[in-house]
Amino acid sequence: MSVRLLVMADTHGYLDAARRAIVERGPWDHLLHLGDSVLDAVDLAAELGVDVVAVRGNNEYEGADDPGDVLTFEAGGVRFYAVHGHQVDLNPWDEGYEDALKKLAALAIDDQASVALFGHTHVALVKEIDGVLLVNPGGLGLGDRKRTYAAVTVDDQGVVSAVIEDADD
Numbered sequence: 001m002s003v004r005l006l007v008m009a010d011t012h013g014y015l016d017a018a019r020r021a022i023v024e025r026g027p028w029d030h031l032l033h034l035g036d037s038v039l040d041a042v043d044l045a046a047e048l049g050v051d052v053v054a055v056r057g058n059n060e061y062e063g064a065d066d067p068g069d070v071l072t073f074e075a076g077g078v079r080f081y082a083v084h085g086h087q088v089d090l091n092p093w094d095e096g097y098e099d100a101l102k103k104l105a106a107l108a109i110d111d112q113a114s115v116a117l118f119g120h121t122h123v124a125l126v127k128e129i130d131g132v133l134l135v136n137p138g139g140l141g142l143g144d145r146k147r148t149y150a151a152v153t154v155d156d157q158g159v160v161s162a163v164i165e166d167a168d169d
Contacts, residue, residue: 002160003076007150009034009084009119010057010139017140017147017167018044025151025165030075034119034137035059035084057119058086072111076154081113085120085136092123105132115152115159124148124164135162 006028011018022031022044031050033041035057045052055071071082088103089096108116115133124138124146138148147167153160 001076002153002155003029005030005032005075005150005152005154007032007034007117007135007137007152008140009137010036010122010141010144011040012036012059012139012141012143013040014140014142015040015044018149019048021140021149021165021167022048022050032071032082032117034082034117036119036141055082055084057084072113077156078115078154078158079111079113080115080117081108081111082117083107085118090118090120092121092125101127101129101134104134105129108132115154115162117150117152124150126150126162126164133159133162138164140167 006021008018031052033052033054035055036059038054038056041052041054056069073080088100090100091097104116117135122139122144125136127134135150137150140147140149148164149167151165152162
């Protein structure tokens with residue numbers, strides 16, 4: 001049996017694109033928000049009557065319960081490692097970006113995860129490093145040039161697909 005995950009990040013108070021992705025592109029087995037803003041995850045969960053799991057970003061608003069910096073979980077037989085991304089100083093415009101991605105992959109390996117989910121950069125990415133699939137859904141905020149999220153499907157054999165979806169299509 002396959003499991004579908006919607007992975008989003010960096011909504012920054014703008015929920016229209018996230019709402020459309022959840023309602024119009026589902027059903028989803030798991031919804032994850034990778035920070036900036038945890039309160040958006042709380043609001044989406046309450047409004048739509050769904051469970052949204054989140055990690056803290058580097059740009060959070062007051063009033064949200066602290067979900068923590070790291071989330072590890074299993075879905076469909078696959079172990080995931082989820083962070084916002086600022087913890088390893090991810091910056092796609094910096095010459096140290098590849099090293100930061102390798103550090104993220106190493107953290108996932110240390111936690112016995114085969115998939116690392118992260119946000120922070122507002123730049124979507126699906127890339128394998130050292131046997132770890134790195135997935136950044138991009139950003140869903142109003143200021144993002146292209147609002148995107150990731151649709152990840154897994155089963156007991158591993159990751160079936162990890163696709164970046166345009167939230168405005």
